[in-house]
Amino acid sequence: MKNSRRNFMLSSLAVSTVALVGKGRAAGVNGSGIPGSPEMIELGKKWKAMNSSAAKQRGRDRFNDNKYGMFIHWGLYSQCGGIWKGEKMEDGGTGPRVAEWIMRRKEIPRAEYAKLADTFNPVQFDADEWVGIAKAAGMKYMVITSKHHDGFALFDSKVSDYNAVAGTPFKRDIIRELEQACKRGGIAFGVYYSHALDWRDGGDSGMKDYCYHDKPKQDMFVNKFDPAPVKFDDYIANKSLPQVRELVANYDLKEIWLDTPIYIPPKHSIEFYKTIYAANPETLVSQRIGNGFGDIGTPGDNVIPDEASENTWEGIATTNNSWGYKSYDEDWKSPEETLFWLLENVSKGGNFLLNVGPDGTGTIPPKSVENLVAVGQWLKVNGDAIYGTKPWTVTHEGPTKIAMKGTEHRSKHGKKAEYTAQDFWFTKKGDKLYVSTIVRPEGNTVSIKALKGYPITAIKVLGESGKVNWTEKGGAIEIQLPELKVTGMGYALEIGT
Numbered sequence: 001m002k003n004s005r006r007n008f009m010l011s012s013l014a015v016s017t018v019a020l021v022g023k024g025r026a027a028g029v030n031g032s033g034i035p036g037s038p039e040m041i042e043l044g045k046k047w048k049a050m051n052s053s054a055a056k057q058r059g060r061d062r063f064n065d066n067k068y069g070m071f072i073h074w075g076l077y078s079q080c081g082g083i084w085k086g087e088k089m090e091d092g093g094t095g096p097r098v099a100e101w102i103m104r105r106k107e108i109p110r111a112e113y114a115k116l117a118d119t120f121n122p123v124q125f126d127a128d129e130w131v132g133i134a135k136a137a138g139m140k141y142m143v144i145t146s147k148h149h150d151g152f153a154l155f156d157s158k159v160s161d162y163n164a165v166a167g168t169p170f171k172r173d174i175i176r177e178l179e180q181a182c183k184r185g186g187i188a189f190g191v192y193y194s195h196a197l198d199w200r201d202g203g204d205s206g207m208k209d210y211c212y213h214d215k216p217k218q219d220m221f222v223n224k225f226d227p228a229p230v231k232f233d234d235y236i237a238n239k240s241l242p243q244v245r246e247l248v249a250n251y252d253l254k255e256i257w258l259d260t261p262i263y264i265p266p267k268h269s270i271e272f273y274k275t276i277y278a279a280n281p282e283t284l285v286s287q288r289i290g291n292g293f294g295d296i297g298t299p300g301d302n303v304i305p306d307e308a309s310e311n312t313w314e315g316i317a318t319t320n321n322s323w324g325y326k327s328y329d330e331d332w333k334s335p336e337e338t339l340f341w342l343l344e345n346v347s348k349g350g351n352f353l354l355n356v357g358p359d360g361t362g363t364i365p366p367k368s369v370e371n372l373v374a375v376g377q378w379l380k381v382n383g384d385a386i387y388g389t390k391p392w393t394v395t396h397e398g399p400t401k402i403a404m405k406g407t408e409h410r411s412k413h414g415k416k417a418e419y420t421a422q423d424f425w426f427t428k429k430g431d432k433l434y435v436s437t438i439v440r441p442e443g444n445t446v447s448i449k450a451l452k453g454y455p456i457t458a459i460k461v462l463g464e465s466g467k468v469n470w471t472e473k474g475g476a477i478e479i480q481l482p483e484l485k486v487t488g489m490g491y492a493l494e495i496g497t
Contacts, residue, residue: 029217029218029261029262030261030262030287030288030290030291030292031262031263031264031265031266031269031290031292032206032211032212032263032265032266032291033265033266033269033290033291039266040266040291043266043267043269043270043291043293044292046270047270047273047292047293050274050277050281051295053281055281055282056281056282056284058282059281059282059283059295060312062188062254062282063141063254063255063284063296063351064312064351064390065140065387065388066140066351067140067346067351067352067386067388068137068138068139068140068141068351068354068379068386069134069139069140069141069143069188069351069352069353069354070130070133070134070137070139070142070143070353070354070355070356071143071144071192071316071323071353071354071355072130072142072143072144072145072356072357072358073145073148073192073324073325073356074154074174074324074325074357074358075145075148075154076113076117076120076150076152077099077100077101077103077116077148077324077325078099078122078324078325078357078359079119079120079360080099080102080116081325081326081327081328081359081360082099082102082322082324082325082326082327082328082329083327084102084106085106087106088328089101089102089322089326093106094107094220095220095221098321098324099322099323099324099329099357100145100148100149100323100324102324103199104221107225107226109226110199110200110223110226110228113150114162117152117167117168118169119169120164120168120169120360121169121170122358122360122361122362123170123362124361124362124363125172125174125177125358125361125362126362127174127177127178127180127181128184130142130178130364131178131181131182131184131185131187132185133364133372133373134187135185135186135187135376136372136373137372137375137376137379138375138376138378138383138386139187139372139376140187140188141187141188141190141255142178142187142188142189142190143189143191143192143257143353144175144178144191144192145192145193145194146175146191146192146193147192147193147194147198147243148194148324149194149198149221149259149260150198150199150200151199151200152164152167152200153243154173154174154175155173155174155247155250156173156176156250157246158246159238159239159242159246160239160243162200162201175191175247175251176250176251179251179252179253188254188255189251189252189253189254190253190254190255190256190257190284191251191253191255191257192257192259193244193247193257193258193259194258194259194260195236195240195241195244195259195264195272195289196240196259196260196261196262196264196268196290197259197260197262198239199222199223200223201230201235201239202227202228202230202231202232202234202235202239203232203235203236203239204222204223205218205221205222205232205260205261205262205263206232206262206263206265207219207232207262207263208231208232209231209232210232210263210265211263212263216263217262218260218262221260221262233268236268241271241272244256244272244275244276245275245279248275248276248280248283249279253280253283254282254283254284255283255284255285255286255296256276256283256284256286257286257288258285258286258290258294259286259288260288261288261290261291264291265291266290266291268290269290269291269293270291270293272285272289272293273285273289273293284312286298286314295312296313297309297312297313297314299313299350301316301317301323302316302318303315304341304345304348304402305348305350307348308347308348308349308391308395309348309350310349310390310391311349313349313350314350314351314352314353315341315345315350315351315352315353316352316354316355317333317341317353317354317355318333318355318357319332319333319354319356319357319368319371320332320333320357322357323355323357324357325357325358325359325360327359332367332368332371334371335374335375335378336438336489338354338374338375339375339438339489339490340400340402342354342375343396343436343438344395346386346389346425346427347392347395347396347426347427347436348391348395349390349391356368356369356372374488377488378488378489381462381463381486381488381491382436382463382491384432384434384462384492384494385427385434385435385436385492386427386436389427389429389434390427390428390429391427391428392426392427392428392433394426395425396423396424396425397422397424397426397450398420398422398423398424399422400418400419400420400423419438419439421437421440421441421442422446422447423437423439424436424437424448424450425437431496431497432494432495433454433494433495433497434492434493434494434495435448435451435493436492436493437490437491438489438490439489439490440484440491441481444480444482444483445478445479445481446478446479446481447473447474447476447477447478447479448476448477448479449475449476449477451476451477452472452477454477454495454497455497456477456495456496456497457496457497458495459493459494459495459496460494461481461482461491461492461493461494462492462493462494463486463491464482464484464485464486464491466481466482466484466485467482468480468481
């Protein structure tokens with residue numbers, strides 16, 4: 001099951017722009033820049049000089065070492081729990097059914113939606129508790145929505161008083177509290193910021209001013225029901241870019257997750273990149289900055305890529321089927337399924353950023369915490385097989401084959417998987433090869449075909465002291481495991497050469 005190193009991550013300008021070609025123009029999901037145009041060539045050179053700097057490489061190295069992080073979608077929408085005036089997200093509307101999209105899907109007028117700020121008072125929020133949960137889960141970094149598409153900010157912004165400090169009875173800077181808690185807990189901290197899409201203040205991802213298609217792509221994403229009378233350029237100049245300047249100036253950020261570029265022009269994408277780079281050149285930026293000017297690729301929301309890549313990328317997924325809190329969604333990823341997602345992403349060379357959606361009081365749903373901590377127990381023993389690793393020539397061996405192609409894919413089709421003791425995932429770090437599993441064998445013998453011909457000098461089970469014996473047999477390496485004393489899911493092998 002060897003995997004090619006196809007560059008699906010849009011981590012270089014050349015690959016990004018080629019992927020966006022459509023009738024001579026960009027396809028409109030990652031910016032409106034025209035591939036090969038003088039503008040894109042000129043701006044691409046400026047981006048590459050920053051992207052290839054030694055400082056940026058230090059950021060990538062740190063990012064790769066951390067490997068596993070907590071994504072948090074939290075905001076005014078969390079109070080709704082996916083229900084508006086008695087109607088669930090699925091009960092009609094336009095756009096995605098995930099809970100943080102309630103303003104768009106239910107077409108709530110801007111002034112009416114803003115009233116949610118009057119009741120936003122999450123008294124159960126405890127930044128140190130959230131960091132403690134992330135650490136117990138084995139996560140090494142955290143990224144939270146500092147502003148989502150609804151335009152409401154969780155930080156103290158002088159640009160707009162539509163924020164948690166100035167506009168709510170809570171009156172606390174949530175981003176500051178989490179930043180400081182992460183410092184105390186030794187967790188890297190980053191923020192999500194919806195730079196191009198803002199239903200309140202005119203961010204339509206350049207749809208009106210920079211769309212070159214007769215039928216715009218992702219047209220359902222923007223606010224057409226109560227749009228702000230603001231040009232996209234003015235929204236960027238007066239709100240989005242100034243708020244990003246506040247974030248990079250006032251908080252210690254290791255990652256900035258920008259989102260939903262669609263038709264954003266390259267002049268804006270590069271300005272965001274330059275702004276972040278000037279504040280801290282080690283801060284990594286998501287590819288959704290637009291026009292290929294990012295540092296971190298992503299295969300898509302709740303998507304597991306088919307192939308491996310050694311470029312810097314990050315798989316993102318939800319703990320149930322929504323990013324924001326949805327009160328009636330109890331379809332939680334089990335510990336085994338969560339571990340599957342982690343192994344799939346990491347074995348293919350990526351990081352894994354797993355989302356939780358706290359409720360309106362500031363409480364992370366207990367069932368998601370329980371499942372995360374169970375995976376954390378596995379990582380406490382087997383973390384060497386995950387943190388700081390790179391992909392090997394084989395990513396996975398075994399009968400379990402699961403396609404995950406988006407947030408609604410899982411909710412419609414289910415995971416449809418029975419993990420087996422014959423499923424193995426491979427990672428490499430230095431001169432060590434790691435083999436990770438989710439399920440333990442009934443006996444103490446396993447057979448791994450991918451190891452045939454590999455120059456093995458030693459094998460140990462992480463967290464165990466018992467002796468491991470192996471021999472080549474029937475086109476595979478047959479391994480005799482010791483009695484496993486550590487309880488829980490699976491195990492991991494460390495193979496020396």
